[in-house]
Amino acid sequence: MYSADCEKCFGLCCVALPYAKSADFAFNKDGGTPCQNLNADYRCDIHKNLRNSGLRGCTVYDCFGAGQKISQVIYNGKSWRDDPAIAEEMFNIFPIMQQLHEMLYYLNEALSLEETHPIYTDLQEAMVKTEQLTDQDPKSLIDLHVPTHRALVNDLLLQTSELVREKFKKNMEHNKYSKKIRSRDLIGANLRATNLRGANLRGVLLIAADLRDADLRRTDLIGADFRDADLSGANLEGSIFLTQAQLNSAKGNHKTKLPPSLSIPNHWLE
Template identity: 50%
Template sequence: MGVVHEPLTADCSRCAGLCCVALPFAASADFAVDKAAGTPCGHLQPDFRCGIHDGLREAGYPGCTVFDCFGAGQRVVQVTFGGRDWRRHPELAGPMFAVFPVVRVLHELLRHLTEARALPAAAPFAADLDAALAETDRLAAGTPDELAALDVEPHRRAVADLLGRVSDLARTPGRGPDRRGAQLLGARLRGADLRRASFRGALLVGADLRGADLREADLLGADLRGADLAGADLRDALFLTGPQLTAARGDAATRLPVGLPRPAHWEGGVRGPAKRGRRRARRPTRSTRR
């Protein structure tokens, strides 16, 4: 299998609050205020901790709870910039903030490629997946100048195509409906049989998916903000991430893939270890949607 040198799980203690500074957000239902890219959030503390981390939703920052850098933050700080941060080395602020979103896309690709490589059905694509993993990791290991100059879009498209072929094979036989990119805002899908369906890049904002069967469905890049997943069966769903679940609603009866924790704000949710850095939200990225 292709080697991935850096963890794909965020470790805010090894970052420098990059998501709290590098990325912009606008006053909305997700954020209480506007913030420009490159400007530190007003709640970011001198030690890079979030001053309101335990009460983000109550303070008007629910968007911060659904962002995940997939380990890009600590890679940029600890590897790309050799453990230096933008406060002690202000000359690095611009380059560091420019590189972070690029590495974030590459780490999300690594996360999905790693999942695909582990699928038994993906065996025919093993060599292609290994090559894609190695190339993506090579790109993420670039120098600051190389990363800043990188046009990541062609690579993203190539990986998306490969993941699509893996998904098609993994969902065969008995492939479900193809709803890629579908506009399903507020859709009434309660109790629906959606096994092996493709919702790649679909807008499922506010959709009623209570009790729906989504086993082995492809949910890569699906926008699940406010979707009701109470009692839904998501076991073995493909390319589902923690931020997607955090953006949705669920309960103790929602069945999840192995390795994905139940969000703390769900009924029956379990709060995980506290994170040091505040996270900026964005809707599921288009890094692998197709």
């Protein structure tokens, strides 16, 4: 529901966002400047070869549908090329809308879980409120203090996590990695075939970690950094708050088990 539909967007992520030359980007780009690979039809000229062209960062970005909401709803199909006067405003709104849509993605998932019955009404109210915020006029969106609303949503997501992981807390009480998990640093860790079922991996750095054949069921993965982590054969079924962008940043194979709403990235099968 809250996923990007690039066919209905005016290439906003390719224009509005800045990036610096690094392992993820082959060149520098200023915010508000169109990427050199953006075509006149707002499609990427090298979309199928981004990873091999030094633009891996593009493959792990997700606007959660913010791009088409701005393009087709807020501006009624009028693009920054059609009317340069609205370009700066449109670009300023984009990261705000992206954050709101990301919250909607997580709230929608929380509402689908049986364990969240005790807070279902609160989740619904937060969902409605967030949707209302996305429907505001451009000036109101720019003036919106996103951290205030994010704090409200985050509290509900934390409650969701506790409810989902409640049955598996004992599994992590004596896990030898518990201290490292609390420190949020598992960079390069050897976690092969480790039972992490029900762990709170919220925001944990798992860069280049070996998670082959690991059990990540009912694990909270919101914001976990999976860049170059190896998920080959890992079981992520029933994990919560996992996104396609996180998977796109990782390694894996056809044996990796994923939630039904997500798919195996193409580069896993190459």
